[in-house]
Amino acid sequence: MTLAMIVAIDEKNGIGKDNDQLAYISADLKRFKGLTTGHTILMGRKTFEALPKGALPKRRNIVITRQANYEAPGAEVVKSIGEALALCSDDQKVFVIGGGEVYKAFLPETDELYLTEIHHAFKGVDVFFPEYKSMGWEETLREGPFTDEKTGLTYNYSNLKRTGKFDCV
Template structure:
């Protein structure tokens, strides 16, 4: 199983404000869909609840929560990291999609990072991606900079592989 993380971060590693993303960049959302479709996505309960239409289609949705009786349509619910890894052990690729606490827990076991780096510092950010020690990673691919037409935010894609 290859564990990957996919995340949009600002220049301070900010990823969210409260229970929402910092920015919605149309091309980034399309990239997210293209990369994760047909694979397992793993997320915390708050991230799941922030999805506008519930479980994402054409993907196995695994939600980690401490709420023992948590249920929602089209998801697998687990209560621990070990339970999540065990459930996904036969999956080729697993994408960790957030939030902050889940990223922190899974980063040491992650093989690949799919980053969208937004060239901006959001002062309102309250949720952050863990610090990336670039000594542990190799840049596999980098694309951009691009500018989002709607928000005018500049961003680039960076794919990292653990050394």
């Protein structure tokens, strides 16, 4: 199994504010859909609850939560990272889609990063993507810069592949 993360980050690795993402960039949302459709997606409870229409279609949705008896219509619910990985061990590719705690927990096991790097530092950010740059990555694709017509935000895409395993100490 290839474990991948997909995330939009600002200049300070910010990813969220007030239980929502920082920006809605149409092309980025289309890229997210194109990359994740047909695959398993792993997410935390808050990320699932932030999805406007619930479970994402044409993907296997797995929600990780410590809440007892939590129900997520259209998704499978697990209590731990290990349980999530065991559930999708036969999958070809699995995408971790957030939030901050889930990214941090899975980062040491991640093989690929699909980043949307927004060239802006948002104010009031309260959720961050963990530090990843010193963990041994090779950039395999860089596209952009692009400018979103609706928001005026400039961004680029960067795909990274792990060059070595990271050991949490």
